[in-house]
Structures are given as structure tokens and as C-alpha cells.
Amino acid sequence: MKRIVVLLALVATLGLTAWTLLTNKKEVEAKVYKPNPDQKVGVRTAVAELRNMSQESSFLGSFAPNREIEVRPMASGQITSLPIEEGQYVGTGKLIAKIDDEQLRYQVEAAQVTLEGYQNDLKRYENLVKGDATPAVNLERTQLSIRSTQAQIKQLQKQIAQTTVSAPFSGIVTQKMVEKGSVVSAGSPLAKVTDISSLKLVVDVPEKAINHFHIGQNINVTTEVYPNTQFPGRVTLIGAEGNAAHNYPVEITVQNSGKNLLRAGMYGSIANTNNMKGETLAIPRQAIVGSQKQPQVYVVENGKAVLKSVAIGATTNDYYEITKGLNAGDRVVTSGQINLQNGTAVVAQ
Known part of the structure; x- marks a missing residue:
């Protein structure tokens, strides 16, 4: 008897629980929003049409x-002349600076005296060699000494030429970095010349x-x-x-x-x-849903929003070029897509 009472109590409890769950389910379902299939969603639309996709960018x-260059000397010494000022126009080859070359000129003078002595010796040895009065080796040594001295003079003359610093091209002196009397080293900047x-x-x-x-x-x-x-x-x-x-x-x-x-x-x-694109099929940027890799648009067909995949080409600030998926004249949804699903009935506002 006791077992029957317990069994009846258990069955009653299970029945009450099932009835409670069923009642709660109905209440929840009643509260869930169910869209009316006959109700139309208001959207804004635009027509896919040919547009000039030319765009101007600033x-x-x-x-x-x-051209711009810092004029630097190839010689060291004291600047004896600096006939330039900032803002001055200088032509190609115009003197920028002159570096003291007095010591170099003295060396050239001494080398020229030595050369003259060797040349006189050469004349005497040439006569003596003809009469077998001196070995020919003396003549050869003198000739080599003359060539060596001539090379020395050329080297000194090149060093003298390097004491004259000229403008490599025409331009304006935009910066003067030294003054007359300054002692400069080879490679130090003297002035800046700018070609405009x-x-x-x-x-x-x-x-x-x-x-x-x-x-x-x-x-x-x-x-x-x-x-x-x-x-x-x-x-x-x-x-x-x-x-x-x-x-x-x-x-x-x-x-x-x-x-x-x-x-x-x-x-x-x-x-x-x-102007590369010219006339091409385009729609407003707001019509695109999804991602740029997989762009989609809602097209209004027979009063319903149909979701279609498209391919995007060139873009401007306001429009996308459509290279695939639409035809000219198609009406696309530009506002209200959040309330749409494929096949939703729509009405253009």
C-alpha cells in the first residue's frame, strides 16, 4: 500500500512538472517576435547606372x-679672397674663394730652375757622348731627371689650381660658412649654392x-x-x-x-x-553589404529584396564600380538592409 502511494505521488509530480514546462514554453513563444510575411519593410533604393568614374585627387x-651643393676646397690654407655674399647669384665657374698659394708657387719656381739645369746638362752630355768623352749612362740619367722634374712641376701646378674654388653650376649662394682670412682644411665647407x-x-x-x-x-x-x-x-x-x-x-x-x-x-x-575608367556601371557605396572580399547587394525584384553577390572594380568617395552581378537599371537597396533577409517583401520609401 505504501509503495502505491509513493508511486502515485511520483507520477503526480512528473505530470505537474511537464504541465509547467509546456505552459512556460507557450508563454515564451508568445513573447517571441514573429515577422509578418505579408508586412513589407520600408527601404531606400538607387538605380545601378552608367557613371563617369573619373575622380580628381589633390x-x-x-x-x-x-641642384644644391656645399662647395668644398681640395686644398688647405688661408682664404685670401671670398667675393661672394648670401643671396648673390653666381654663374658656372664664378670664383667662390681663393686659398693662399704663395708657397706652392715658390716650389714651382724652384723646380723650374732645377729643370733648366738638367736641360743644360742634357745638351752638354749629348755633345760629349757623340765624341765618346762621357758614358751614355750620364745622358740617360739626365733625361730621367728632366722627366721627374717636369712631373713634379705638373703636380705643383695642379695643387695651385685647386686653391681656386669655383661654382660648379649657376645658382644662388644660400649660405656662406667662412670669411676672408679663415684657415680651412681640404674638404671643409665654404658655401652652399642652390640652383632653382x-x-x-x-x-x-x-x-x-x-x-x-x-x-x-x-x-x-x-x-x-x-x-x-x-x-x-x-x-x-x-x-x-x-x-x-x-x-x-x-x-x-x-x-x-x-x-x-x-x-x-x-x-x-x-x-x-x-580618366582611365570613363563610363562604367556603378552603385552607391551604401548599397554594399558583407565584406569587400565577398560583397553583396539587395536587389528589388517583384517587390522583394533578393540578395546577390557582386564583383567590385574601381571606387570613388561615393560609388563602387560593379564589374559582375548587376545590370544597368537594377534597383538596389541603399538603406534598411539590417531589416532584410533574402526574399523579404519591401516597399521603397
């Missing part, structure tokens, strides 16, 4: 001189735009100093290696003019228009 850089007859505008271009440039390309340069003037330039260098930010240096050479003189260090900018 790049800022600074002007560098065509043409300037090089160097700009950093991101990798997505680097293919828009090519060597020899003509491109206009503008500056804030002369806002109403465009300076014709030509691309002369495109960097083969980018920096950590994946930017590549592009160099545009600009011929300087006397009317609107550009100076090294000024800012300049270029506006490059990419």
Missing part, C-alpha cells in the same frame, strides 16, 4: 631645388592612386603664394618603394620663372584627374 608637397632654375615638387601618393601617374606626364602645379597661376610641370620620377603608410613619392619638375619666382621649401599641390 596631393600636397614641397618644392626642392633642382627648375624645382622639384615631391608629393606622397597612396598606392591606390599611384598608377594614375607615369613618367613624362604633364600636370599643372598650384601654390598658395600665387593662387591664380598654374605652373606647368612634368612627372620625372615615381618612387619604386613606398613608406610604412603605403605612400609613394612622385616628383614633378617645374621650370621657374622670373615673374612668379618659386623658391625651395614652398608648398605646392597637384590635382590629378583619373
